[in-house]
Amino acid sequence: xxxxxxxxxxxxxxISLVAVAAGLVALVRYKEIxxxxxxxxxxxxxxxxxxxxxxxxxxxxxxxxxxxxxIVTLVVLATAMAAERGKVFGKLSAYVAVVCYSLTxxxxxxxxxxxxxxxxxxxxxxxxxxxxSPGLRGTIGALFIVFLIGATVQVLRLRATRQxxxxxxxxxxG
Numbered sequence: 001x002x003x004x005x006x007x008x009x010x011x012x013x014x015i016s017l018v019a020v021a022a023g024l025v026a027l028v029r030y031k032e033i034x035x036x037x038x039x040x041x042x043x044x045x046x047x048x049x050x051x052x053x054x055x056x057x058x059x060x061x062x063x064x065x066x067x068x069x070x071i072v073t074l075v076v077l078a079t080a081m082a083a084e085r086g087k088v089f090g091k092l093s094a095y096v097a098v099v100c101y102s103l104t105x106x107x108x109x110x111x112x113x114x115x116x117x118x119x120x121x122x123x124x125x126x127x128x129x130x131x132x133s134p135g136l137r138g139t140i141g142a143l144f145i146v147f148l149i150g151a152t153v154q155v156l157r158l159r160a161t162r163q164x165x166x167x168x169x170x171x172x173x174g
Contacts, residue, residue, distance in 0.1 A: 019049075032101065033098075033104075095159075
């Protein structure tokens with residue numbers, strides 16, 4: 001086993017790294033994750049596959065919090081897609097989609113940071129006990145703050161774009 005990973009764990013990890021890379025590309029290049037971009041579509045598919053492959057991994061004693069996070073991620077991902085495609089939330093749909101996609105990106109960080117800290121460096125991982133590490137909790141808390149800031153910036157950018165488009169529409173009519 002590679003770093004204590006099963007073959008399914010290796011596949012799961014590779015897919016999750018693809019998702020994170022695609023999410024980063026979408027966020028940096030387009031300022032949001034959206035199905036309208038190739039990076040966004042790759043992100044959505046890879047995130048769903050990450051969740052699905054994660055359900056078969058029981059390294060820590062059966063169904064547990066990581067599996068619950070996978071279920072929540074799939075629900076939030078489906079909500080984002082419904083908001084983006086179907087306008088199910090009316091005028092708020094674009095905002096719901098942006099925040100939900102960003103939330104799923106944050107969800108990737110939780111097991112990513114946890115698994116990295118408990119496995120590396122080899123032989124002397126940064127964290128011995130994932131449940132009792134204040135440093136690990138602090139890191140995840142800091143990442144949540146980064147998510148909140150990023151989501152706020154995305155919502156404000158989207159709002160400014162919509163206001164600008166509305167003004168342009170009024171100018172065209174007048």
